[in-house]
Structure formats: C-alpha cells, structure tokens
Amino acid sequence: MIPAGLPRLESAGLDGWLVRLFDAIDETNLAWITALVRDCESAFGAALVDLVPSYTTLLVIFDPRVLTPAEARGRLQSLLADLAPDPQAEDAPVRELPTWYDERVGPELPRLAERAGLTEAEVVERHGAVTYRVYALGFAPGFAFMGSVDERLETPRLETPRKRVPAGSVGIAGRQTAAYPAVSPGGWNLIGRTAAVLFDRDRAGFSLLRVGDRVRFVPVERDEFERLGGDARPMEEGR
Amino acid sequence: MRQETVTGLSVERAGPLALLQDAGRFGVRRLGVTQGGPADVHAWAWANHLVGNAWGAGALEVTFGGLALKAARDLSLALCGADLGATLDDDPLAPWRGFRMRAGQVLRFAQPTSGLRAYLAVAGGFRADPVLGSLSCVVREGLGGHDGQGRPLAEGDRLAVGPGAKKGPRGKAVPVEERPDYDAVPRLALLPGAQVAEFEGASLHAAFGQAWTVDDRADRMGVRLLGPRLRCRLTSLISEGLGLGAVQVPPDGQPIALLNDRQTIGGYPRLGALTPLACARLAQCPPGREVRLAAVSAERALAEYRRFRAKFG
Numbered sequence: 296m297i298p299a300g301l302p303r304l305e306s307a308g309l310d311g312w313l314v315r316l317f318d319a320i321d322e323t324n325l326a327w328i329t330a331l332v333r334d335c336e337s338a339f340g341a342a343l344v345d346l347v348p349s350y351t352t353l354l355v356i357f358d359p360r361v362l363t364p365a366e367a368r369g370r371l372q373s374l375l376a377d378l379a380p381d382p383q384a385e386d387a388p389v390r391e392l393p394t395w396y397d398e399r400v401g402p403e404l405p406r407l408a409e410r411a412g413l414t415e416a417e418v419v420e421r422h423g424a425v426t427y428r429v430y431a432l433g434f435a436p437g438f439a440f441m442g443s444v445d446e447r448l449e450t451p452r453l454e455t456p457r458k459r460v461p462a463g464s465v466g467i468a469g470r471q472t473a474a475y476p477a478v479s480p481g482g483w484n485l486i487g488r489t490a491a492v493l494f495d496r497d498r499a500g501f502s503l504l505r506v507g508d509r510v511r512f513v514p515v516e517r518d519e520f521e522r523l524g525g526d527a528r529p530m531e532e533g534r
Numbered sequence: 535m536r537q538e539t540v541t542g543l544s545v546e547r548a549g550p551l552a553l554l555q556d557a558g559r560f561g562v563r564r565l566g567v568t569q570g571g572p573a574d575v576h577a578w579a580w581a582n583h584l585v586g587n588a589w590g591a592g593a594l595e596v597t598f599g600g601l602a603l604k605a606a607r608d609l610s611l612a613l614c615g616a617d618l619g620a621t622l623d624d625d626p627l628a629p630w631r632g633f634r635m636r637a638g639q640v641l642r643f644a645q646p647t648s649g650l651r652a653y654l655a656v657a658g659g660f661r662a663d664p665v666l667g668s669l670s671c672v673v674r675e676g677l678g679g680h681d682g683q684g685r686p687l688a689e690g691d692r693l694a695v696g697p698g699a700k701k702g703p704r705g706k707a708v709p710v711e712e713r714p715d716y717d718a719v720p721r722l723a724l725l726p727g728a729q730v731a732e733f734e735g736a737s738l739h740a741a742f743g744q745a746w747t748v749d750d751r752a753d754r755m756g757v758r759l760l761g762p763r764l765r766c767r768l769t770s771l772i773s774e775g776l777g778l779g780a781v782q783v784p785p786d787g788q789p790i791a792l793l794n795d796r797q798t799i800g801g802y803p804r805l806g807a808l809t810p811l812a813c814a815r816l817a818q819c820p821p822g823r824e825v826r827l828a829a830v831s832a833e834r835a836l837a838e839y840r841r842f843r844a845k846f847g
Contacts, residue, residue, distance in 0.1 A: 306832070307727065307777045307807060308779055308806075308808075308809070309807070309835050310778075345569075347563050347775030348564060349772070350773060351772050352775065354776070359840070360839075432564060432566035432798070434799075435566055437566055438566050440773075494565075501565055505564070
C-alpha cells in the first residue's frame with residue numbers, strides 16, 4: 296500500500312513532476328508504478344515527453360508548450376486519485392539470462408564466496424535461485440537494477456571501479472544485481488557473464504529488460520554460453 | 535523513407551569535441567537512455583533558424599574550437615554561440631550570423647575568446663540515420679552522431695546535408711538583444727525543488743546569495759560548482775529520475791548542475807532545477823567563471839520559455 300502522506304507531487308523543473316509514491320524499496324511498489332506509467336501514457340498523450348520510473352518514484356516529463364506545470368499537476372492528481380496496482384504485474388513473463396559463472400569472466404566470484412563462507416558453486420546456486428525484479432533502469436542504456444540478492448551474497452561495490460567492464464558482465468552491488476549491456480566503467484563485483492543481448496538499437500523496444508520485469512539468471516556451461524553468442528574471452532582481453 | 539542527402543562538408547582537422555545534435559532523444563529515458571541534444575539550446579536554435587531550418591534540425595556543436603571543415607559544394611550556413619575565433623579561408627567570421635561557403639573553402643575554428651560552444655547550422659540540416667529516434671551524438675552511450683556510433687567528428691569524416699529549405703535564410707544575423715554576453719556573470723534561473731526545505735537555512739542563504747565558480751569538472755553530463763559548502767539534512771536518497779538542469783548536492787556540499795548527457799536517475803538531494811535557458815547559458819561558462827543562482831517562479835520560467843520557443847515556430 297501507498298504510505299500515509301504519499302503519493303506526493305514534487306516539482307522537477309519547468310517540464311516535470313516527480314511523483315513520490317513510496318518511501319522504501321519494496322517489490323510490491325512495482326505494480327503501482329507500472330500502473331501509473333500506463334495511466335500517464337493514456338492521459339497525457341502527445342503532451343508526454345518522457346517517463347522515468349524508479350524504485351519509489353515516477354518522473355513525468357511533459358511538453359511545457361502544451362501544458363503548464365499546474366495543468367500537468369492537475370492531470371497527475373486525478374490519475375493518482377484512481378490509481379490501482381497493475382493486476383498483471385505478478386504475472387509478468389520471466390526473462391531468462393543464460394549466464395556462465397566463472398572466475399575468468401567474473402573475477403570477484405572467489406572473493407564473494409570466501410566472504411559469504413560458501414563455495415563458488417553455492418554462490419552460483421543462490422544467485423540463480425531468485426526470481427529478481429527490475430526496479431529501475433539507469434547508468435547506461437538497458438542497465439537494469441535488479442533485486443534482491445540472497446542476503447549472504449550482499450557485497451559493497453569495489454573501492455576502485457574498473458575502467459572497463461566487458462559487455463554482459465554480471466555483478467552484485469549491495470543486495471542488487473545487474474548485467475552490463477555494453478562495455479563501460481563499473482564498480483560492481485563481477486561473478487559471471489551473460490550471453491543475453493541486453494540492449495539492441497535494432498530491436499523493437501531496444502532494451503531486453505524494463506521496470507517491473509521478472510528475471511532469472513540461468514547458469515550455463517561455457518560451451519552453451521558460446522553457442523548462445525556469449526563472448527568467453529577473459530577480462531584482460533575481453534571486448 | 536530514404537532522405538535525399540549529399541556530402542556538404544568534410545573534416546580537415548578534428549578539434550577536441552565536435553558533435554552532431556538535433557533536439558535530443560526522447561521517449562526512451564525509461565530505458566536508461568539519456569536526453570542528449572544541444573548543451574546551449576538558445577544558440578543551437580538561432581543557428582538553425584537563420585538558415586531556414588525547422589526546430590529540431592541537426593547542427594554541429596563545436597566545443598573549444600580546433601575544428602577545420604572544407605565545403606564540398608556551395609552551402610548556406612549560420613554560426614551562433616561562442617566566439618571560437620572562426621575564420622573562413624583567412625577572413626574572420628563573427629558568430630550570430632549567416633554566411634555562405636563556396637565549394638573548396640575552409641572554415642576553421644581556433645580557440646574560445648568568449649563562451650565555449652559554437653553551433654554551426656546548414657540550410658537543410660546536417661543529416662544522419664537516426665538512432666532511437668534521434669541523431670544526437672552521445673559519446674558515453676555510443677549512440678547517434680554522423681556515423682550512428684556516438685563518435686565525435688574525426689579527420690576525414692564527411693557530413694551529409696539535406697536539401698536546403700525552400701524559404702531560404704531567415705535573415706543575415708541574430709538581433710543584438712538575443713546575443714548573450716558570455717563574459718558577464720550570469721544569473722542562472724533555478725526553480726526550487728521539493729528538497730530545498732531539507733537544506734539548512736544558512737546554506738540556502740549562501741546558495742542564492744554568494745557567487746559560485748565553475749569547476750574544471752564540467753562536461754555535457756554536468757557542471758560542478760565550487761563555493762560555500764551546502765549542508766542538507768538528507769545525505770543520499772533512493773535513486774530517482776533526474777530532469778534537465780537538476781542541481782544535485784552530494785555530501786561534499788558542492789552542487790552539480792546536470793545537463794543534456796546526465797544519467798537518467800540519481801540519488802543525491804537537489805536544490806531544484808535550472809531552467810532550460812539557464813542550462814544553455816551555463817554551458818557557455820568556462821572553468822573559473824563566476825555564476826550566481828537566482829530562484830524564479832514556475833510562472834516566470836514558463837513565460838520565458840514559451841516566448842523563446844515561439845520565436846522558432
């Protein structure tokens with residue numbers, strides 16, 4: 296449920312309102328946020344410029360030539376008065392990310408296992424056992440912040456981020472997990488690599504994952520990973 | 535539909551950073567894709583306007599200078615924004631004007647004498663295949679630009695131009711009152727945000743009463759401002775969507791104004807958001823420049839923005 300005092304509309308500039316729906320991260324937030332995304336799309340029509348859903352909020356960007364901030368606020372208030380959680384949110388299809396867990400492509404796997412007091416196989420099992428939810432996209436196109444990882448696997452970010460993390464790298468930061476869609480700098484603890492293509496400019500919808508999606512990492516051996524198009528080159532020479 | 539394009543200019547020498555920019559990339563921010571678009575929308579819009587292009591045509595954003603372009607054919611162009619010591623062949627070329635290049639002529643940018651970013655528009659617009667609906671070049675994301683891969687211009691690149699607008703140029707020069715004095719200390723209009731109440735009173739007094747200095751950590755993602763340390767009762771938040779111009783304050787108390795290539799979400803408390811035209815003005819401030827923040831009402835900011843957009847149809 297939406298807590299007392301919320302939702303609240305906060306000014307986000309001339310062309311935006313930030314709708315604050317919740318004050319804490321919870322999986323049950325997502326059905327409300329995805330419902331509001333859908334409602335905004337139909338209520339704002341061509342006046343809608345962009346939507347940025349995140350853990351507890353939705354940023355709504357509108358065209359200030361068409362609507363004044365007060366008019367946009369009024370539309371949002373009437374949407375919020377009738378807002379109901381998306382009944383289909385729990386039935387979202389599960390996206391499977393075939394992942395090769397190996398020290399050669401996931402250099403923090405041994406350290407993470409040691410820290411958790413688990414074997415590497417147990418780390419893989421626990422990481423693959425959870426059906427994650429996508430709470431937000433950000434940092435880079437198609438980069439999905441997912442939660443929540445098994446509490447034994449909770450690990451702070453690297454003190455010094457890597458300059459170059461290969462595409463497909465699967466990592467953990469805190470109790471979140473993610474896969475890097477493209478080569479980028481990054482500070483997550485890497486434990487493997489997925490063969491899934493997370494962002495493709497030539498594919499309809501572009502991003503494999505969206506806020507609210509359900510996701511599982513499916514452990515695969517190296518042969519299968521490569522057969523699926525995964526890049527098995529180790530970190531040092533990986534693309 | 536394939537657009538009719540021809541090579542208009544070739545790159546003789548690449549400067550530090552020259553990027554193709556249309557109005558920006560919209561509708562995909564929920565996928566983590568940034569907005570892009572011209573850092574100085576004011577100068578970009580005037581450059582396109584002078585050559586007769588509709589709002590949104592692709593123009594070149596030339597940062598710092600250094601670039602040299604050779605005309606492959608006769609072209610009608612306009613240069614607005616920073617004075618980067620441009621010359622056409624060897625004749626000085628002042629900004630805020632339309633001009634013509636004959637095939638073979640070379641346009642060279644030296645270094646900034648006033649402002650940081652110049653905008654070069656061509657009648658018909660610079661053309662490229664749009665990526666995610668836009669040709670705006672975002673280097674960090676590898677999206678857009680003349681080759682679609684988010685690369686800045688490099689020596690040997692060829693820039694395609696569309697067929698010239700039928701109406702032709704809309705005048706020779708931008709009215710003088712529309713040309714900002716980039717050497718003056720700007721007052722950057724800021725709409726206070728909801729978290730402004732979480733800042734200590736003395737910090738708010740300082741934020742709007744004292745001068746800020748543009749740090750050398752300044753790029754198309756954001757501009758860091760150095761000055762009094764701002765203290766906020768909130769330290770970090772759960773990440774949430776960031777609009778253009780959002781002024782976030784990390785724990786070191788030094789604000790960062792977020793510009794076109796900012797990340798889509800972030801978790802620091804915010805003073806509010808600069809208006810689009812304040813962002814444009816900030817984008818012309820070199821490191822070391824003094825700026826001031828001035829709170830404005832949404833009504834006033836909206837009226838200013840609508841007046842600005844109305845000039846360009």
